[in-house]
Amino acid sequence: MAEKILIASGKGGVGKSTVTSFFGREFAVRGSKVLLIDADPGLGALDIMLGVQDRVMNTWLDVVCENCEGENALVEVASGLFLLPSPSVYPDELTDEDFRNVVSYFDNKFDIIFIDASAGIDRNLEITAGAADRAVFVATADEVSVRCAAAAARESENYGIERKDMRLVINRFEKKAAIKSKLLNVDGVIDKSGVMLLGIIPEDKKIPFMSVTSVMPKKKSPFIKAVGRITGRINGEYIPLEI
Ligand SMILES: Nc1ncnc2c1ncn2[C@@H]1O[C@H](COP(=O)(O)OP(=O)(O)O)[C@@H](O)[C@H]1O
Ligand SMILES: [Mg+2]
Numbered sequence: 001m002a003e004k005i006l007i008a009s010g011k012g013g014v015g016k017s018t019v020t021s022f023f024g025r026e027f028a029v030r031g032s033k034v035l036l037i038d039a040d041p042g043l044g045a046l047d048i049m050l051g052v053q054d055r056v057m058n059t060w061l062d063v064v065c066e067n068c069e070g071e072n073a074l075v076e077v078a079s080g081l082f083l084l085p086s087p088s089v090y091p092d093e094l095t096d097e098d099f100r101n102v103v104s105y106f107d108n109k110f111d112i113i114f115i116d117a118s119a120g121i122d123r124n125l126e127i128t129a130g131a132a133d134r135a136v137f138v139a140t141a142d143e144v145s146v147r148c149a150a151a152a153a154r155e156s157e158n159y160g161i162e163r164k165d166m167r168l169v170i171n172r173f174e175k176k177a178a179i180k181s182k183l184l185n186v187d188g189v190i191d192k193s194g195v196m197l198l199g200i201i202p203e204d205k206k207i208p209f210m211s212v213t214s215v216m217p218k219k220k221s222p223f224i225k226a227v228g229r230i231t232g233r234i235n236g237e238y239i240p241l242e243i
Pocket of ligand 2: 016040
């Protein structure tokens with residue numbers, strides 16, 4: 001059975017899809033068979049971030065509606081890395097069970113499944129959290145984002161994810177800005193979110209341009225190293241925090 005990890009945040013634009021795509025790449029490079037499920041109706045960006053937008057034929061809603069077989073909705077991104085694209089809208093009659101059934105269909109075909117949620121703490125969080133074993137909340141080091149992550153964590157508890165199975169990723173961190181008190185410091189983010197820290201990913205000025213330039217960050221860049229450390233921790237390795 002695959003480990004099913006929700007990537008959520010409450011607030012939009014904090015880097016959920018970005019970190020999901022890089023977690024996927026990193027796990028696949030390490031030999032896992034990885035499925036990324038885009039669950040951001042209408043605003044799904046993973047296909048573009050992964051450079052496969054021209055190959056999307058079906059979405060997971062087509063699997064729910066039996067318009068296609070599960071395998072025919074998958075897009076192979078790289079060796080061991082697959083994307084299940086998001087529909088543009090969720091029909092009113094879509095149930096939590098429908099989404100859970102799609103995830104279960106792929107359960108024994110993958111080692112790890114990441115579910116990239118939309119922003120907000122509404123129905124979509126209920127649907128996606130209900131299908132996950134654990135959750136990673138992504139926040140940037142500012143008051144609004146951290147409060148939203150805390151709210152998303154509280155809501156996810158209502159949808160069946162236990163606090164012990166929640167972790168926090170601080171994204172777009174800039175040490176200098178934190179030192180100058182322009183950003184919250186790491187302790188502040190952990191305290192205010194109420195979620196245990198999984199890792200810190202630094203700001204990398206090249207990331208926002210990747211979909212146009214197709215230039216990946218270098219393997220030795222602080223960004224990729226941070227993603228690598230987090231991947232190891234998700235795998236249960238003991239890797240001390242580095243800021
Ligand atoms: N560590 C980072 N450094 C620099 N830019 C980042 C980083 N993480 C994400 N971004 C940028 O932030 C923006 C929002 O990211 P995205 O993954 O779409 O957020 P979300 O899925 O939470 O809405 C994008 O322009 C993305 O390139
Ligand atoms: Mg997103």
